[in-house]
Amino acid sequence: MPPTKTLERLIMYRIVLEQNAAQGVTHLFSKDLADQTGSNPAQVRRDLMVVGYSGNPQKGYAVIDLIEKIRHMLEPAEGIPMTLIGIGNLGRAIVGHFNRLKPKFNLVATFDTDENKIGRVIAGCQCYHVNEIPKVLAPYIIQLGIITVPESYAQKAADQLIAAGVRGIANFAPTPIRVPAGVYLENMQLTLTFEKVAYFARSKISGGTV
Amino acid sequence: MPPTKTLERLIMYRIVLEQNAAQGVTHLFSKDLADQTGSNPAQVRRDLMVVGYSGNPQKGYAVIDLIEKIRHMLEPAEGIPMTLIGIGNLGRAIVGHFNRLKPKFNLVATFDTDENKIGRVIAGCQCYHVNEIPKVLAPYIIQLGIITVPESYAQKAADQLIAAGVRGIANFAPTPIRVPAGVYLENMQLTLTFEKVAYFARSKISGGTV
DNA sequence: TAGATTGTTAATCGATTAACAATC
DNA sequence: TAGATTGTTAATCGATTAACAATC
Numbered sequence: 001m002p003p004t005k006t007l008e009r010l011i012m013y014r015i016v017l018e019q020n021a022a023q024g025v026t027h028l029f030s031k032d033l034a035d036q037t038g039s040n041p042a043q044v045r046r047d048l049m050v051v052g053y054s055g056n057p058q059k060g061y062a063v064i065d066l067i068e069k070i071r072h073m074l075e076p077a078e079g080i081p082m083t084l085i086g087i088g089n090l091g092r093a094i095v096g097h098f099n100r101l102k103p104k105f106n107l108v109a110t111f112d113t114d115e116n117k118i119g120r121v122i123a124g125c126q127c128y129h130v131n132e133i134p135k136v137l138a139p140y141i142i143q144l145g146i147i148t149v150p151e152s153y154a155q156k157a158a159d160q161l162i163a164a165g166v167r168g169i170a171n172f173a174p175t176p177i178r179v180p181a182g183v184y185l186e187n188m189q190l191t192l193t194f195e196k197v198a199y200f201a202r203s204k205i206s207g208g209t210v
Numbered sequence: 211m212p213p214t215k216t217l218e219r220l221i222m223y224r225i226v227l228e229q230n231a232a233q234g235v236t237h238l239f240s241k242d243l244a245d246q247t248g249s250n251p252a253q254v255r256r257d258l259m260v261v262g263y264s265g266n267p268q269k270g271y272a273v274i275d276l277i278e279k280i281r282h283m284l285e286p287a288e289g290i291p292m293t294l295i296g297i298g299n300l301g302r303a304i305v306g307h308f309n310r311l312k313p314k315f316n317l318v319a320t321f322d323t324d325e326n327k328i329g330r331v332i333a334g335c336q337c338y339h340v341n342e343i344p345k346v347l348a349p350y351i352i353q354l355g356i357i358t359v360p361e362s363y364a365q366k367a368a369d370q371l372i373a374a375g376v377r378g379i380a381n382f383a384p385t386p387i388r389v390p391a392g393v394y395l396e397n398m399q400l401t402l403t404f405e406k407v408a409y410f411a412r413s414k415i416s417g418g419t420v
Numbered sequence: 421t422a423g424a425t426t427g428t429t430a431a432t433c434g435a436t437t438a439a440c441a442a443t444c
Numbered sequence: 445t446a447g448a449t450t451g452t453t454a455a456t457c458g459a460t461t462a463a464c465a466a467t468c
Contacts, residue, residue: 001413006459007409011401012397036386055425057468058467058468074405080412143408168411176225178248189222189225190307191225194308196214197354197379200394201353213435215434241449250437255451267447267451
């Protein structure tokens with residue numbers, strides 16, 4: 001299993017590799033990839049060691065082949081089952097994103113407590129009441145549960161997802177939550193990012209990246 | 211200037227300290243703070259060294275005082291000027307967040323290219339056409355510019371903000387962008403988070419945090 | 421071939437954790 | 445006082461960067 005940081009960068013490389021492929025670029029050097037991702041050539045080469053793909057000192061890396069290698073490493077399977085709780089603006093924005101990520105992810109259902117939303121298809125996915133989580137999710141082993149609910153409901157939402165067997169959680173509520181060992185958690189406090197940027201924008205002389 | 215990681219955790223501590231204060235908790239030990247933020251007591255104590263606040267071996271840390279110390283360290287000033295480009299679902303969700311963060315941040319304007327949005331007040335803030343960026347932002351030194359536009363417009367949006375003197379950028383478009391030295395950049399690829407969680411949820415036996 | 425770039429190892433750097441005397 | 449917790453230094457750990465022989 002690669003280090004988290006390496007994995008993050010590999011995902012980033014793949015994103016920009018796909019953009020390059022879309023523009024008809026066939027080969028890139030480690031320097032190019034570094035420039036486009038805010039990394040550096042040594043880092044890129046070191047990261048690529050874990051995917052088991054070799055470049056060519058004269059041409060660099062074949063874009064298509066490298067995408068395929070990274071993809072293969074990241075996604076043994078397609079149609080990763082996922083779900084989302086809380087269909088506010090943020091929830092809708094994220095669901096929208098996932099419509100572009102098909103068929104990689106399979107958004108099996110969304111949940112909310114607002115009667116106006118329940119039973120409707122929102123952003124292409126059926127919305128259920130949170131009470132139906134156990135029933136609706138029973139057929140799946142959900143790899144990714146996204147929490148976009150208000151602060152007061154965040155921990156409860158996580159507990160419900162975990163009870164339904166969800167293995168990984170990305171929490172966007174404005175408070176960190178806790179999960180038992182065995183569940184992978186990413187607490188995404190958007191506020192934290194904003195405060196950090198404001199802080200370093202004020203303090204730093206030269207810019208950081210990623 | 212504290213290390214980035216330390217700063218991130220300090221912001222997180224403050225978030226949970228504020229929640230504890232709201233619940234009437236007056237004192238916390240490093241262990242409590244660690245549990246609630248997915249950290250560990252040694253880390254907490256080490257981080258708190260930089261804020262210059264001393265706890266008490268018998269009572270722990272006085273919640274209110276510690277909040278004040280961290281706040282003081284993070285925000286020399288109030289009303290940090292900020293802006294946002296791209297009033298889609300994600301943009302609206304973020305603007306909504308900022309309404310809770312007043313008076314700390316001061317969202318001076320939002321921008322879009324959609325004629326249906328321009329001239330309107332959306333989520334409490336006036337929306338202008340992107341062509342007006344230079345004029346509207348001229349009176350401010352913007353510390354935080356948030357980009358929530360489609361992929362194809364992300365780099366352009368950044369360039370426009372930077373030309374208007376924006377010092378820090380949080381980019382939520384689905385592609386990393388580049389900025390010159392002197393501008394602090396955070397590329398927030400939500401996709402990256404989702405793929406990472408899905409990956410480790412599948413691979414890891416015991417859970418990670420933060 | 422000559423030379424820039426690769427893959428990989430070694431060196432450096434920074435961040436986390438452990439340890440412990442000082443403290444209340 | 446006794447004992448748990450603090451602040452801080454030292455040790456460990458992991459991640460980044462530098463270096464360089466191998467390669468095309």
